[in-house]
Amino acid sequence: MTSPLPPIMSTARRGIDVLEALRGALAALSANFLRSILTALGIFIGVAAVIATVAVGEGARRQVLAQIQSLGANLLIVWGGSATMGGVRLGAGGRSNLSWDDAAVIAREIPEVQVAAGSIRQTFQVVAGNQNWSTIVLATEPDYFIAHEWVADGGRLFSPEEAAGGRKVVILGATVAEMLFAEEDPVGREIRIRQTPFEVIGIMARKGQNPTGQDQDDTVFVPYWTARRSVMGASRANARQVGVISVKVHEGEDMAAAEDAIRALMRQRHRVAANEPDSVSIRNLSDIQATRDASARTLSALLASVAAVSLLVGGIGVMNIMLVSVTERTREIGLRLAIGARRRDVLAQFLLEAVMLALLGGAAGVLAGMALSHILADVAGWPVLVRADAVLIAVGVSALTGLFFGYWPARRAAHLDPITALRHE
Amino acid sequence: MTVLIETIGLTKHYQAGEGVVAALKDVSLSITPGNFVAAMGPSGSGKSTFLNLIGCLDSATHGSYRLMNEDVAALSHDRLADLRSRRLGFVFQSFNLLPRADALANVELPLIYRGMPRRQRRERAAEALAAVGLADRMHHRPTQLSGGQQQRVAIARAIVGSPDLILADEPTGALDTRTGLSIMALFQALNQGGVGILMVTHDPDVARYAERVLRFRDGRLIADETQIPANVAKALEALPEADDAA
Ligand SMILES: Nc1ncnc2c1ncn2[C@@H]1O[C@H](COP(=O)(O)OP(=O)(O)OP(=O)(O)O)[C@@H](O)[C@H]1O
Numbered sequence A: 001m002t003s004p005l006p007p008i009m010s011t012a013r014r015g016i017d018v019l020e021a022l023r024g025a026l027a028a029l030s031a032n033f034l035r036s037i038l039t040a041l042g043i044f045i046g047v048a049a050v051i052a053t054v055a056v057g058e059g060a061r062r063q064v065l066a067q068i069q070s071l072g073a074n075l076l077i078v079w080g081g082s083a084t085m086g087g088v089r090l091g092a093g094g095r096s097n098l099s100w101d102d103a104a105v106i107a108r109e110i111p112e113v114q115v116a117a118g119s120i121r122q123t124f125q126v127v128a129g130n131q132n133w134s135t136i137v138l139a140t141e142p143d144y145f146i147a148h149e150w151v152a153d154g155g156r157l158f159s160p161e162e163a164a165g166g167r168k169v170v171i172l173g174a175t176v177a178e179m180l181f182a183e184e185d186p187v188g189r190e191i192r193i194r195q196t197p198f199e200v201i202g203i204m205a206r207k208g209q210n211p212t213g214q215d216q217d218d219t220v221f222v223p224y225w226t227a228r229r230s231v232m233g234a235s236r237a238n239a240r241q242v243g244v245i246s247v248k249v250h251e252g253e254d255m256a257a258a259e260d261a262i263r264a265l266m267r268q269r270h271r272v273a274a275n276e277p278d279s280v281s282i283r284n285l286s287d288i289q290a291t292r293d294a295s296a297r298t299l300s301a302l303l304a305s306v307a308a309v310s311l312l313v314g315g316i317g318v319m320n321i322m323l324v325s326v327t328e329r330t331r332e333i334g335l336r337l338a339i340g341a342r343r344r345d346v347l348a349q350f351l352l353e354a355v356m357l358a359l360l361g362g363a364a365g366v367l368a369g370m371a372l373s374h375i376l377a378d379v380a381g382w383p384v385l386v387r388a389d390a391v392l393i394a395v396g397v398s399a400l401t402g403l404f405f406g407y408w409p410a411r412r413a414a415h416l417d418p419i420t421a422l423r424h425e
Numbered sequence B: 001m002t003v004l005i006e007t008i009g010l011t012k013h014y015q016a017g018e019g020v021v022a023a024l025k026d027v028s029l030s031i032t033p034g035n036f037v038a039a040m041g042p043s044g045s046g047k048s049t050f051l052n053l054i055g056c057l058d059s060a061t062h063g064s065y066r067l068m069n070e071d072v073a074a075l076s077h078d079r080l081a082d083l084r085s086r087r088l089g090f091v092f093q094s095f096n097l098l099p100r101a102d103a104l105a106n107v108e109l110p111l112i113y114r115g116m117p118r119r120q121r122r123e124r125a126a127e128a129l130a131a132v133g134l135a136d137r138m139h140h141r142p143t144q145l146s147g148g149q150q151q152r153v154a155i156a157r158a159i160v161g162s163p164d165l166i167l168a169d170e171p172t173g174a175l176d177t178r179t180g181l182s183i184m185a186l187f188q189a190l191n192q193g194g195v196g197i198l199m200v201t202h203d204p205d206v207a208r209y210a211e212r213v214l215r216f217r218d219g220r221l222i223a224d225e226t227q228i229p230a231n232v233a234k235a236l237e238a239l240p241e242a243d244d245a246a
């Protein structure tokens, strides 16, 4: 005991090592375990809510996107009637001013257009054996399938010759096939529409709901001229009338230019005077998509503000508890300063505690948010997608929150006067 | 180097409410390495003020203070922290141990701020605890130790960085006579090993074990005497009960 310790040889003063700092911060947080948990709760809830809502929102966005794509890409729908005359008119009402020949002319005259197909739809009772089902009968030509990207899942689509020749063939949407034939294969069987027998030649691949929630598979497809002659024809004033024309624009062509060309052509064909409104209105599916995108942006702005508020509240909680902690540990801080801690060591110690507190809340929030998303997915049957960037941003923002709100308390600790701090009761 | 500490005209004024308190007035002295110095004086005479100035915890209003030939007034915060961690070791009346850390972790603390690797740090802290006779109490927390043992942990913490000078403000103030004596025995032993000690005390019985006594009154240094230190071992033997209270 007569010899104290040997001198420390290394004279280079290095900073306090990171592992030691982490260990110290963790020890300080677990010393007030319950308090730390409660403080992190604000950030935890905020992050969890944001992760879950973003996941659900993203799932919904993907679903809508898939629906829009299922309608067909580069698709323009031409409706008879002007938008200024009370909006779009439905073709089935029989007041459409579009004709079968308009479609042919659009396809022929406008270079941007790949295909243009007129169609007309009407609801009928369809019967197979002793089963019957009320569904939409859509009369059109094969180009319609190209425009709307419909493909057969079994059997085949009808050919242009069959369409032109007025053959009594039908393609069933997946829902109709299920309703009329259940498990059986309908191809080659017969169904009746208004007493007229049709041979089933194919079943469509399933498309699901469109963005307005209608089941696109609850439809049967028949050749236009067949329908006009045997199902829808008799009562029509204009036997060549169609409800809408579906136009597919060539990939990479300007949709707006195609729209303008179609409008101009239709004005000319329908002999619209210069001072009168357009005879047709055109809907571009990318417009719908843009509206969706806009509402998605509004939603994310809303989410961002919810996140900001909850992180603000959480951050103030962190700041509050760090101030309390600095006051409680005033003597400890004085001691550390007296035995050789630099101001920046104390600053780092308290900053690290604040960041760790916020980060623990954030990380737990991410996990809870992911769990919540999956529960929501199960309960609501809603697809969810937890995005990696949302997780990274949430964790990063929590760390920044800790840093920001921890700075002031940490600075107060670092600038304490060691003597007064040591005397503190 | 023959002088560890040199003060010339050291003066400290405190702002207290309206007026100014002159806590320390014109103190000039020097302390050589390995000196065992006791500072005495009535309450409010400026002993603690003096010790805090020497410990680089506070800065003087007037006068100069050189520690190992460095003018302390000219040094940055970081450099002062550095001096405290390398050259000085503090022992307080109220021990000031971290309550949640065990003895070993408490003693390790100053070395953390010197960036010493963990294993080396723990070895050294264990040696320091062994040097104060607490090799078997390393993993006790302060609440599991007696007052004398806690003060030994504090002394181990003060010597772990092998300082040139230990600064102790009333180190036996919270202890009974026997325990206080055992702390003095430890100080004497450390001092024989070459560590300088500057100790503030009220108690003339405690000051006997130093080799030099400074007397303060009203902030002035009124006496500076050298003496032959009393032997602690004998004093301990003279006490009625024989068991070791520390
Ligand atoms: N921070 C301060 N602010 C104002 N006055 C102070 C401050 N610290 C000390 N003083 C005053 O300075 C004088 C000397 O105080 P100091 O603490 O040095 O005395 P001391 O000799 O250590 O006394 P004690 O034996 O009671 O500890 C006292 O009058 C005290 O009131």
Ligand SMILES: [Mg+2]
Pocket (backbone or CB within 6 Å): B047, B048, B049, B169
């Ligand atoms: Mg005092």
